[in-house]
Amino acid sequence: MKKITIKSPATIANLVCGFDVLGLALEAPYDLMTLELQDQPGLRIEHADGFGLPTIPEENVAGAALLAMLEQVSDAPGMKLTIDKRIMPGSGLGSSAASAAGAVFAANQLLGKNFSTNDLIRFAMYGEKVASGVKHADNITPCLLGGVSLIRSILPLDVVSLDAPAMFITVVHPQIEVRTSDARQILKKEVPLKLAIKQWGNIAALVAGLMQGDHELIGRSLEDVIIEPARSILIPGFDQVKKACMEAGALGGGISGSGPSIFMLSKSHQTALEVEQVMQEIYRNIGIDFRTYVTSLNKKGITITATLS
Amino acid sequence: MKKITIKSPATIANLVCGFDVLGLALEAPYDLMTLELQDQPGLRIEHADGFGLPTIPEENVAGAALLAMLEQVSDAPGMKLTIDKRIMPGSGLGSSAASAAGAVFAANQLLGKNFSTNDLIRFAMYGEKVASGVKHADNITPCLLGGVSLIRSILPLDVVSLDAPAMFITVVHPQIEVRTSDARQILKKEVPLKLAIKQWGNIAALVAGLMQGDHELIGRSLEDVIIEPARSILIPGFDQVKKACMEAGALGGGISGSGPSIFMLSKSHQTALEVEQVMQEIYRNIGIDFRTYVTSLNKKGITITATLS
Numbered sequence: 050m051k052k053i054t055i056k057s058p059a060t061i062a063n064l065v066c067g068f069d070v071l072g073l074a075l076e077a078p079y080d081l082m083t084l085e086l087q088d089q090p091g092l093r094i095e096h097a098d099g100f101g102l103p104t105i106p107e108e109n110v111a112g113a114a115l116l117a118m119l120e121q122v123s124d125a126p127g128m129k130l131t132i133d134k135r136i137m138p139g140s141g142l143g144s145s146a147a148s149a150a151g152a153v154f155a156a157n158q159l160l161g162k163n164f165s166t167n168d169l170i171r172f173a174m175y176g177e178k179v180a181s182g183v184k185h186a187d188n189i190t191p192c193l194l195g196g197v198s199l200i201r202s203i204l205p206l207d208v209v210s211l212d213a214p215a216m217f218i219t220v221v222h223p224q225i226e227v228r229t230s231d232a233r234q235i236l237k238k239e240v241p242l243k244l245a246i247k248q249w250g251n252i253a254a255l256v257a258g259l260m261q262g263d264h265e266l267i268g269r270s271l272e273d274v275i276i277e278p279a280r281s282i283l284i285p286g287f288d289q290v291k292k293a294c295m296e297a298g299a300l301g302g303g304i305s306g307s308g309p310s311i312f313m314l315s316k317s318h319q320t321a322l323e324v325e326q327v328m329q330e331i332y333r334n335i336g337i338d339f340r341t342y343v344t345s346l347n348k349k350g351i352t353i354t355a356t357l358s
Numbered sequence: 359m360k361k362i363t364i365k366s367p368a369t370i371a372n373l374v375c376g377f378d379v380l381g382l383a384l385e386a387p388y389d390l391m392t393l394e395l396q397d398q399p400g401l402r403i404e405h406a407d408g409f410g411l412p413t414i415p416e417e418n419v420a421g422a423a424l425l426a427m428l429e430q431v432s433d434a435p436g437m438k439l440t441i442d443k444r445i446m447p448g449s450g451l452g453s454s455a456a457s458a459a460g461a462v463f464a465a466n467q468l469l470g471k472n473f474s475t476n477d478l479i480r481f482a483m484y485g486e487k488v489a490s491g492v493k494h495a496d497n498i499t500p501c502l503l504g505g506v507s508l509i510r511s512i513l514p515l516d517v518v519s520l521d522a523p524a525m526f527i528t529v530v531h532p533q534i535e536v537r538t539s540d541a542r543q544i545l546k547k548e549v550p551l552k553l554a555i556k557q558w559g560n561i562a563a564l565v566a567g568l569m570q571g572d573h574e575l576i577g578r579s580l581e582d583v584i585i586e587p588a589r590s591i592l593i594p595g596f597d598q599v600k601k602a603c604m605e606a607g608a609l610g611g612g613i614s615g616s617g618p619s620i621f622m623l624s625k626s627h628q629t630a631l632e633v634e635q636v637m638q639e640i641y642r643n644i645g646i647d648f649r650t651y652v653t654s655l656n657k658k659g660i661t662i663t664a665t666l667s
Contacts, residue, residue, distance in 0.1 A: 070559040201563035202556075207578060209566050238551055245554040245584070247511075249561045250379040254510040256565040257518045269516060275551070 052085040052357035053158050057151030058195075058347045059136045060143035061218070061312050062187040065271040065303040066251035070200050072143070072191040074347035075218055078136045080147045081354070082111070084155040087127035092116065097133035107179075110145045111152035114176035118153050118169075122160060130155075137340070140222045141306035146188030149176025154193060154351045167206050169193055174203075181229040188306065195350030197259055214262035216346050217321035219299070221290065221328035222310040224338040227283050232307035235279050244274045264300055264316045271301030271314070284309045286335050293327045318343070361394040361666035362467050366460030367656045368445045369452035370527070370621050371496040373506070374580040374612040375560035381452070381496040383504045383656035384527055387445045389456045390663070391420070393464040396436035401425065406442035416488075419454045420461035423485035427462050427478075431469060439464075446649070449531045450615035455497030458485025463502060463660045476515050478502060483512075490538040497615065504659035506568055523571035525655050526630035528608070530599065530637035531619040533647040536592050541616035544588050553583045573609055573625045580610030580623070593618045595644050602636045627652070 058079045064071040087093070094104045094112050106112030111130060119125040130152060136144040150173045157164050164172070170193065174184040190198035190208050201207040251270045258266030281287040281304060294302065294313045298320040302313035311328070315321040321343045332339040367388045373380040396402070403413045403421050415421030420439060428434040439461060445453040459482045466473050473481070479502065483493040499507035499517050510516040560579045567575030590596040590613060603611060603622045607629040611622035620637070624630040630652045641648040 067558070067562065069555045070562060199559070199562050199566060201559045201579065207563070209563055209570075209575065211566055236551060239548040240551050240554055242545060242547055242549050242584070245549055245557065246378045248554065249376070249558040250508070250510045252558045252562045253376065253379060253508050253565045254516070254518055256562045257508060257520055257569065260566065260569045261518075266518065270510065275554070 050159055050356055050358055052083065053155050053353060054081060054083040054355040055151055055155050055351050056080070056354050057082060057147040057154070057351050058192055060146055060188040060191045062143060062306040063276070063304070064197070064255065065273045065277070065301065066248055066255055068273070068276045069185065069187060071197065071252070072187040072200070073197045074191040074195045074350055075142070075342070075344045076347045077342055077344045078142070080136055080151060081133040082148070082151045082155055083131040084152070084159055085129045085131070086159065087129050090127040092119070092127070093129045095129065095131045097131055098135070100134055100138055102132070102134070102138065110176040110180045111148040113179040114149035114173045115152045115156055117175035118156055118164070118172040128156070128159070137222065139226055141227070141304065141308045141310040142220065142222070143188035143192060143306065145177055145180035146173065146192050149173040150189045150192040151351055152176070158353065166193060167208070170206060170208065183233070191350070193350050195348045196346065199256065211256060211259050213259040213346060214264065216264070217315045217318050218312055218344050218346065219294070219315065219321045219324040219328065220305060220310050220312045220342040220344070221332065222340045223284065223286065223332055224340070225285070225309050227308040229307045232280055232283065235283065236276065237279070240275050247274050267314065268300030271303065273303055277303050280304055280308060284311065285337060286331055287311060290328055290331050293331060294324045297323045297327045299324045359468055359665050359667050361392065362464050362662060363390060363392045363664040364460055364464050364660050365389070365663050366391060366456040366463070366660050367501055369455055369497040369500045371452060371615040372585070372613070373564065374582045374586065374610065375557055375564055377582070377585045378494065378496060379509050380506065380561070381500040381509070382506045383500040383659055384451070384651070384653045385656045386651055386653040387451070389445055389460060390442040391457070391460045391464055392440040393461070393468055394438045395468065396438050399436040401428070401436070402438045404438065404440045406440055407444070409443055409447055411441070411443070411447065419485040419489050420457040422488040423458035423482045424461045424465055426484035427465055427473070427481040437465070437468070446531065448535055450536070450613065450617045450619040451529065451531070452497035452501060452615060454486060454489035455482065455501050458482040459498045459501040460660055461485070467662065475502060476517070479515060479517065492542070500659070502659050504657045505655065508565065520565060520568050522568040522655060523573060525573070526624045526627050527621055527653050527655065528603070528624065528630045528633040528637065529614060529619050529621045529651040529653070530641065531649045532593065532595065532641055533649070534594070534618050536617040538616045541589055541592065544592065545585065546588070549584050556583050576623065577609030580612065582612055586612050589613055589617060593620065594646060595640055596620060599637055599640050602640060603633045606632045606636045608633050
């Protein structure tokens with residue numbers, strides 16, 4: 050194979066009560082990435098979008114992930130990576146994970162699939178480190194595997210794919226900036242044991258609800274008593290959006306990753322569309338630009354759209 | 359029905375990483391309880407064991423639970439409750455829950471099954487309050503329902519039964535006293551967020567492991583970075599027992615409830631028996647009296663052994 054094009058999906062990390070350990074893949078939005086063998090050695094990065102992201106491999110999320118992988122490959126060939134980013138950077142929808150995971154997935158295909166999924170996750174985390182300073186896998190894993198992923202541990206890496214029923218996801222991305230580092234700094238380093246117990250009761254019930262296909266239990270478990278109260282103040286309109294979406298029939302939802310996007314899960318496509326209306330109306334009234342997405346759970350993760358042999 | 363005899367099983371609360379929210383029912387040991395209609399009004403309690411527990415209903419765990427239930431029944435008949443307790447009080451094996459849950463289960467049968475399982479859990483928690491000062495449901499729920507129970511919330515009550523694979527449980531009860539109130543006081547009121555995240559990753563993975571029937575994942579998830587480090591110092595030999603049992607092939611384990619019993623899960627009966635040998639040897643060497651049990655997961659909860667119409 051000389052050239053491969055893949056689709057790398059957006060993801061929602063944390064899933065409200067699963068801070069740092071849960072993530073879910075979306076059907077849309079997604080990035081398109083093409084990786085191509087080159088005669089000249091080294092790695093070249095080009096962008097087919099207008100975001101102005103770095104092209105120096107070490108400074109680029111996809112590049113850093115690829116370089117971590119290529120260190121493990123003897124006689125690595127030259128490659129050109131073209132990124133058509135459609136997941137807005139800084140949206141809280143796993144834009145950096147899509148780049149990092151997509152790049153190593155594509156390279157693994159191009160180089161003959163020698164690396165395991167866990168290897169790919171480890172390489173891709175080097176990209177996340179470039180993006181946010183922290184190695185985390187709660188976007189990368191669902192991006193690669195699809196569905197809902199649980200990251201029990203990073204060191205040693207221990208990830209679990211969770212069954213989940215069909216669900217529809219509505220996302221609103223208010224066009225404000227919340228830096229991941231700011232979102233991390235706002236969290237207290239100590240939490241009351243009482244709240245921690247409530248949180249682990251909720252995450253346990255969320256996992257049970259997902260695996261039992263019990264939408265109502267999923268909804269009741271989407272409660273975050275630790276992170277959301279701190280972080281939601283960084284997102285104008287958050288409380289209003291959440292309340293109105295629940296009234297419109299959403300099962301539940303919260304901050305996507307470290308924000309500013311807000312997501313809501315719904316049992317039906319119709320409800321997900323009504324939830325979108327509610328979100329649009331609120332941000333129109335507040336006067337903040339926004340984008341919305343109505344999509345469904347992506348069960349496949351990264352997919353190949355074209356290859357050239 | 360005039361008379362009913364039931365078997366009310368021992369339970370293991372917390373399950374290592376599920377402090378206050380998980381519990382599991384054992385096939386053995388169990389209490390036997392007989393509830394009988396009487397011509398004279400009121401509630402009489404008799405003991406067929408030698409533990410010298412209270413007979414005044416308000417002061418008795420089973421009595422307090424029954425009284426909470428009878429408040430909701432118009433024209434409640436007189437009843438006599440005979441308790442043959444075989445789960446040692448203070449063992450950390452849900453002795454009080456077996457009494458409280460057993461009493462209300464039996465009364466519900468005798469009075470015509472008018473109350474839901476959630477009602478019975480609520481009544482039985484009055485018994486737990488007498489025993490430990492705190493209403494908790496992580497022993498009561500698996501005692502009533504069997505298998506593994508998750509208590510997402512007490513107020514409002516929200517319990518979930520979790521599928522689980524066949525497992526064997528070895529328990530050692532060193533004959534020392536650990537009061538539940540002491541075991542609670544030793545816990546810090548604040549916990550580091552980092553450890554809380556680790557804990558909720560583990561409980562999420564434990565739930566997934568149970569539901570997927572993945573014994574190895576169950577084993578890896580039986581890790582408690584918050585409660586066990588504090589409480590295990592109240593149990594002589596704990597670290598040694600845990601280490602030796604893991605070496606003998608146990609999947610994992612820890613403190614049962616608030617102790618002093620220690621439990622270990624194993625995939626096979628043979629391993630569970632070898633784990634028992636290890637436990638016995640250690641407490642013989644330490645010089646503390648003990649009891650051990652090798653049993654399996656109880657999937658039925660409380661069962662009726664005899665009725666008289």
